[in-house]
Amino acid sequence: MALQRISHVTLNCANLAKSCSFYENVLGFKVKVMNEPGYTAACGYIGDDAVLHLIERGVDQAPGTRGVVDHYAIEATDLPEMLARLNKAGLEFHENPLPVLSVHQVVVRDPDGVKVELYFPLQKAGEVGQWTYS
Secondary structure (H helix, E strand, C coil): CCCCCCCCEEEEECCHHHHHHHHHHHCCCEEEEEEECCEEEEEEEECCEEEEEEEECCHHHCCCCCCCCCEEEEECCCHHHHHHHHHHCCCCEEEEEEHHHCEEEEEEECCCCCEEEEEEEEEECCCCCCEEEC
């Protein structure tokens, strides 16, 4: 057995519509809402992969999920566009450029307070010490 990749992340959210709006309109996921009797959820897609599952329920409705998530990371491209989206949405975020690791991180919280790290790989621009953002 060899691990291949993370299939998906499931988040409990207090307000599904608010979470769907954040993940679709701010971060750029393709979101599909699923309404089944007694179950309201949504999937966030990157390409054809449903990598994010959002379920509207409180902690009292999910007694087996009392763990704490520090953050999860999504590799992304077009840093300037993402910064513009976050600013347009009026969201607080933290940038963490790490040239030594060839990455620029942007951390924002979703509507339920989960930290989302947007991970932008850096590419050398030709000269030592100069970098461009993917």
